[in-house]
Amino acid sequence: MFTKISSALDFDIRDSRIYWTDVKSKAIARAYVNGSNVEKIIDYGLDSPEGKIYWCAIQGHIESARMDGSGRSIIVTSSRPFAMSLYQDKIYWSDWETGQLSVANKHGGNKTVLHSNLEQVTSVAVYHDWGRQGWTTCTSTEGECPHLCLGGSCVCQAHYTYHDGRCLPPSSFLLASTKNAVSRLIIDTDDCPDSPLPILGLRNVKMIEYDPVHNTLFWLDGRAPAIKKWTPSGGPSGGSGSISVVVGISHHPVAFALDPVYRVIFWSCASEGTINATRLDNGSSSTSLVIQTHPTEKPRYLAVHASKG
Structure with missing residues (x-):
């Protein structure tokens, strides 16, 4: 599901549809949560119980219409x-x-x-203890889906x-x-071509290496400088995971290479002109x-030529 420039989103829990504004085409569009049946109907706001959509018009008023775009009417005027x-x-x-909030x-x-x-003010949200109440087929199957449940179907x-x-x-x-x-890229896919990894606090990443056996990413933090590693929590499909330091700032590493077979990181220290090896064994x-x-x-x-040792 692709749009030219989308600036606002909302979700209709009754019909399992997403509504959004497309700034470039100056329209409001909708589609099912799985990306199917994309259609233009007419900035923002769904009233699911009454089956209406509300938006801000550049002409200086707020309008409403039915979910299919019919029955347009002006609700209130504003500059x-x-x-x-x-x-x-x-x-x-x-x-x-x-400069008012009304x-x-x-x-x-x-x-x-x-x-x-x-x-x-660029965004307005209302908070209340009751929240939004509703029921969909996702309600009964959500616990069975490892990642997401959209419209009653499991999605990864x-x-x-x-x-x-x-x-x-x-x-x-x-x-x-x-x-x-750091992002993962898939070349031949209809899905999003790149997906950022959920690693917090990355600064000045100089180079990366990946250990496919232990599903661990290593990178050189140029700001520290230090060599760090990250393994997602819960395995390959896990969450944010944890970050730990492999080679600390006192050694001043400037480059490194990984031997995934023998679990060794080779790294250079510019201040001392040395090439060193750090063995990774059981977390130490x-x-x-x-x-x-x-x-x-x-x-x-x-x-590193791993097969040559």
């Missing part, structure tokens, strides 16, 4: 309405021109200003395949790093000197 939210019989919205009856009239002198996260009650990870993929993220590590280079040499890039 430049931007963000809005619904709760029971009330509609709340922000106005970028007046409320009105969603059937029209009785406008009240709640706050003034606000600077471009990006790049995973659902089979016999399990979400199976991809058999082949690429890993690519940017300064503050031990380091030994491999090569002492000339003091003027500063090895920057390493490669």
Whole structure:
């Protein structure tokens, strides 16, 4: 399910549909949660019990219509309405021109200003202990789905395949790093081509290595500097996991290479001109000197031929 530029989303729990605004085509569209039956119907706000959709119009008012786009009507006027939210019989919205946060009856009239002198409120949400109540076929099967339950069907996260009650990870993929993220990339897929790994606090990632046997990612943190590792919690399909340091800041590592067969990381220290080896055994590590280079040499890039030892 692809859109040109979507700026707002909402979900109809009764019909298992997603509604969104498409800024480029200036329309409101909808589709089922599995991505099927995409259609344009007419910024935001679903009233599921009454079967209506509400949105902010650039012309200076808030409108409503039935879920299929028919029966349009103006609810209230406002100079430049931007963000809005619904709760029971009330509609709340922000106005970028007046700097106000207001409320009105969603059937029209009785406008009240709640706050003034606000600077471009971009989102409004109503919190109440009752929340949104409803029932779908997901309610009865959600506990059986390892990742997600959408519209009564089990769905896996990006790049995973659902089979016999399990979400199976991809058999082949690429890993690519940017300064503050590491992503998994799948070349031949109709799914999202890249999926960021849930690793928190990444800063200045210089290089990465992956251990497929233990499903562990290693990277060089250029800010520390240090070599760190991350293994997702609960196995390949687990959550955020934990981060630990393999080679600390006192050694000043500048490059490394992984031998996944013998579980050894080779790394260079620019300040001392050495190439070292750190063995990874049962969560602990031990380091030994491999090569002492000339003091003027500063090895920057390493490669390991694992089968040659």
